[in-house]
Amino acid sequence: MRKKIVAGNWKMNMTKTEALALIDELKPLVASDEVDVVFCVPAIDIIPAVEAVKGTNIEIGAENMYFEESGAYTGEISPNMLVDAGVKYVIIGHSERREYFAETDETVNKKVLKAFEHGITPIICCGESLTQREQGITIDWIRQQIKIAFLNVTADQAKKAVIAYEPIWAIGTGKTATSDQAEEVCGAIRECIKEIYDDATAEEIRIQYGGSVNAGNAAELFAKPDIDGGLVGGASLKPDFGKIVNYK
Ligand code: PEP
Numbered sequence: 001m002r003k004k005i006v007a008g009n010w011k012m013n014m015t016k017t018e019a020l021a022l023i024d025e026l027k028p029l030v031a032s033d034e035v036d037v038v039f040c041v042p043a044i045d046i047i048p049a050v051e052a053v054k055g056t057n058i059e060i061g062a063e064n065m066y067f068e069e070s071g072a073y074t075g076e077i078s079p080n081m082l083v084d085a086g087v088k089y090v091i092i093g094h095s096e097r098r099e100y101f102a103e104t105d106e107t108v109n110k111k112v113l114k115a116f117e118h119g120i121t122p123i124i125c126c127g128e129s130l131t132q133r134e135q136g137i138t139i140d141w142i143r144q145q146i147k148i149a150f151l152n153v154t155a156d157q158a159k160k161a162v163i164a165y166e167p168i169w170a171i172g173t174g175k176t177a178t179s180d181q182a183e184e185v186c187g188a189i190r191e192c193i194k195e196i197y198d199d200a201t202a203e204e205i206r207i208q209y210g211g212s213v214n215a216g217n218a219a220e221l222f223a224k225p226d227i228d229g230g231l232v233g234g235a236s237l238k239p240d241f242g243k244i245v246n247y248k
Pocket of ligand 1 (some may be wrong): 009011166170172173210213231232235
């Protein structure tokens with residue numbers, strides 16, 4: 001039985017002061033034994049956030065990470081820096097990073113491999129544009145993203161990965177995929193993992209849905225058999241995040 005995982009993606013929001021206030025507000029609201037709870041926060045907030053969640057059920061994640069160990073990569077954050085700061089998860093290949101920062105399936109794969117090498121769980125994002133959906137190529141597109149993201153990843157590593165299916169047209173738009181649309185793609189992702197690896201890996205890997213998840217739609221989405229929780233943007237910055245975590 002897979003444990004649900006609900007992760008907030010704070011994006012480029014929250015100064016250190018604001019972050020600490022939000023964590024204080026959300027701490028009691030996201031308490032849960034049934035769901036893994038992750039706050040993926042801006043790099044500058046990671047260290048104070050890790051300190052602030054000590055003794056709670058909240059884990060801190062990063063929103064990005066570079067695939068080299070160290071060196072002349074101005075502005076980047078290395079896997080070791082994240083591990084040393086107490087980070088357990090890292091979002092990789094979010095559509096905003098693909099669109100604005102030229103990330104590709106190949107750089108996603110390098111980052112996924114690096115995250116595993118350092119014991120950080122990657123939350124690997126995939127998703128189609130509205131045009132791709134309208135052209136009927138959603139599943140082909142997602143399968144390609146998944147196959148490249150998992151190149152050279154072992155089955156044991158893949159079992160621990162989290163995949164976030166995030167249709168680009170649903171991110172930050174208030175347009176949520178219907179639970180059937182989300183389930184169709186999450187099911188296809190699980191099938192693809194089964195083809196790459198085996199039944200056991202497909203059974204264990206956790207697949208989130210992301211795209212305008214809120215307190216009103218979380219329960220229906222998370223009830224679907226192949227949806228193991230959510231990656232949540234806007235609503236992760238509000239008390240509503242507590243309702244999403246405790247969606248039942
Ligand atoms: C996201 O940032 O991954 C996301 C899904 O955003 P939102 O929930 O705001 O659509």
